[in-house]
Amino acid sequence: MLLFCPACGNVLVAEEGARCHRFACTTCPYVRNVTRKVSSRKYPKLKEVDDVLGGAAAWENVDSTAEPCPKCEHPRAYFMQIQTRSADEPMTTFYKCCN
Known part of the structure; x- marks a missing residue:
């Protein structure tokens, strides 16, 4: 899952601090603290298999x-x-x- 900076539109990078985890922009001073578990799963659709031998x-x-x-x-x-x-x-x- 990619998060983007609302100020400049660049991709936010994950940073691990002493007390908390956060997403920070490398271009501008925007920082977003992580307050809950962030996870995302996406399962690709499997395409149908053609019968090569013709059945x-x-x-x-x-x-x-x-x-x-x-x-x-x-x-x-x-x-x-x-x-x-x-x-x-x-x-x-x-x-x-x-x-």
Whole structure:
């Protein structure tokens, strides 16, 4: 939380004194003593995550390969390729077991 000087508009800086805490302006003599706890929290809104793979419908018309599944050794697996990075990068291949 930023506080601004009402006299000159500069940002107030926090100072810790022997007896009290205060906000002071570095340009003019304005001082504001802290009489209570000052706190502020701001939680940013999380943006919605896009389904990069296109959801369950993306797997409906994909090809299958004769390569065995690396997890369960099933003899076939579905695959699809999606451009996940910039155009000069190779496509990313995703596999899904036919089992």
